[in-house]
Amino acid sequence: MTGAVAGARQAVAERLNAHFGFYLTHCELLAQSRSDWQHIEIFEHPQFGRVMRIDGCFMTSERDEFFYHEPMVHLPAIAHPGVRHALVVGGGDGGAVEELLKLPGIEQVTLCELDDEVVRMARQWLASIHRGALDDPRVRLQLGDARIFMQATEQRFDQIVLDLTDPFGPAVELYTVQFYQTCQRILQPGGVLSLHLGSPIHLQESLQRIHASLKAVFPIVRPYLQYVPLYGTLWCMAMASDTSDPAALTPAQVDARLRVRGIGRLQLYNGQTHQALLAQPNFLVEMLRQRAAPLHSGQQLGDVHDPADLPPITIVEG
Numbered sequence: 001m002t003g004a005v006a007g008a009r010q011a012v013a014e015r016l017n018a019h020f021g022f023y024l025t026h027c028e029l030l031a032q033s034r035s036d037w038q039h040i041e042i043f044e045h046p047q048f049g050r051v052m053r054i055d056g057c058f059m060t061s062e063r064d065e066f067f068y069h070e071p072m073v074h075l076p077a078i079a080h081p082g083v084r085h086a087l088v089v090g091g092g093d094g095g096a097v098e099e100l101l102k103l104p105g106i107e108q109v110t111l112c113e114l115d116d117e118v119v120r121m122a123r124q125w126l127a128s129i130h131r132g133a134l135d136d137p138r139v140r141l142q143l144g145d146a147r148i149f150m151q152a153t154e155q156r157f158d159q160i161v162l163d164l165t166d167p168f169g170p171a172v173e174l175y176t177v178q179f180y181q182t183c184q185r186i187l188q189p190g191g192v193l194s195l196h197l198g199s200p201i202h203l204q205e206s207l208q209r210i211h212a213s214l215k216a217v218f219p220i221v222r223p224y225l226q227y228v229p230l231y232g233t234l235w236c237m238a239m240a241s242d243t244s245d246p247a248a249l250t251p252a253q254v255d256a257r258l259r260v261r262g263i264g265r266l267q268l269y270n271g272q273t274h275q276a277l278l279a280q281p282n283f284l285v286e287m288l289r290q291r292a293a294p295l296h297s298g299q300q301l302g303d304v305h306d307p308a309d310l311p312p313i314t315i316v317e318g
Contacts, residue, residue, distance in 0.1 A: 006030060011315035012043065014058050014232075015307055017202045022058070022232030023315055024048070031125060035117035042125045048230060050125055052093055054118070056307035057166060062128045064229040065095045068196075070269040071226050071277055072161060073099035076192035076239040078257050078274065079246040083158040086110070087186070089146045089174065091163030092118030094130025100161070101133050104261050109139050110155075112146040119143075147179065156188045162195035167206060168304045175210050178297045180217040180240070190243050197223060197236040198304070200284055205303040207236055208292035214240045216294045222247055223288065224277040236284070251275050 006029055013023035027043040030050070034040075043051045049062030060068070073096055077083050082105045088096045092113040100109050111134075113119055119141065123134055133139060142149055160183050167175040175195075183193050198206045214221045218240035228235045239246055249257075251271030258270065280288075295301065 006032075011317055012053070013313040013315055014053075014056060015310045015313055016199070016233065017303070017305070018310060020202050020233075021313055023313070024051070024058075025315070025317055027051070031121065033117050033121060035115050037115045037117075040115075040117060040121050042121060049128070051230070052121070052126060054165060058230045058232075059165075060093050060095055060126070060129060061230050062126070065093075065129050066267040067226060067228045067230075068235070069095040069099050070266055071224065071273075072096060072163065072194050072196070072237055073159075074263070074266065074269045075224065075237075075246055075274060075277060076161075076194045076241075076244075077103055077159060078254055079239070079241070079244040079249060080158060080190065080192050083192075084108075085155070085157050085188075086159040086161065087112060087150075087157045088161045088163055089150075090114075090165065091161065092116075093122045093126055094119075094134040096161045096163045097136075097139055098129070098131050098133035100159070101136055101138065102263050102265065104263070106138060109136075110142055110157075111139060112142045112144075112149050114143070114145060116143050147173065147182065150182050150186055153186060156186055156191075158188050158191050160187060160191070160193045162193070164195065166198070166304055167210070167301055168306050172295075172300060172304075173297060175213065175295055175301075176297045176299070177213045177216050177294045180214055184217055184242070187242070191241065192244050193218070193240045195238060197238050199231070199233045200225070200236050200287060201233045203303055204287060205292075206301045208287060208290060209295045209301060211238065211288055212292040213294040214238060218242065220245050222278060223280065223284070225280070225284065226277060246274065247278055249274065 011025040015021040032041045041053045051061040052059045254271035254274045
């Protein structure tokens with residue numbers, strides 16, 4: 001799409017690996033920008049509404065973002081006695097921030113985003129995703145490298161949400177044992193961390209190694225599965241903590257906490273889906289049981305590729 005003009009309509013594809021991909025037809029390009037870091041595009045799509053794509057990868061859409069953001073935020077938050085200070089790393093679209101602001105005791109959310117152009121584009125085009133959260137007075141925008149900020153800060157957080165791009169290039173450093181040790185250091189006792197591990201369908205090595213990296217740092221690690229329509233596949237997330245365990249909660253306890261805390265306007269997450277998210281099918285149990293080497297700083301993942309390095313896709317609409 002590089003060089004395409006606003007208003008152009010065409011099919012847009014993302015190759016997930018050399019043999020598997022996902023496409024959308026009838027995409028109208030609304031805006032694009034090439035920042036110092038990446039190529040950002042906003043499309044209008046008949047099914048998903050406005051869609052953000054970064055460096056050829058679908059990130060979020062108006063109509064399916066809750067499939068991703070609600071489990072990422074609320075499953076760990078419900079296991080915590082009361083989140084007051086939260087940190088989002090990445091997540092410049094504001095979807096995770098908007099979910100955190102639903103928590104009744106939240107006092108401050110720090111959004112640490114590398115690329116201010118993502119935030120600018122989201123403010124302009126994705127209001128139905130962030131719902132004004134990016135400009136809420138409780139939100140502190142911290143632009144720049146998250147690792148530098150997190151290594152230097154003396155602040156402690158009740159919840160950290162790693163809403164990251166896929167682990168290739170510089171982003172892979174945010175999936176390492178060393179980075180998770182930094183996260184652990186700035187979490188309050190009982191604090192909760194959430195992130196995505198990738199897909200058990202086409203990113204099995206990555207899922208296993210990132211899971212092993214979390215387990216090298218945190219005593220409690222709970223993977224959970226969610227289908228994300230825009231990603232075209234089953235997706236795996238995980239929560240990690242020193243002491244808080246979402247698996248200890250029954251569906252009735254989850255619903256009671258949501259009710260007492262006054263958390264509403266949720267389209268996916270409740271007590272039953274909490275339990276369903278954490279239920280692991282046999283193939284995932286076996287995958288996570290296999291021995292995998294934790295990922296350390298300076299290493300790469302063998303099954304994750306920059307989409308630009310994969311063969312191009314041609315879609316012929318008929």
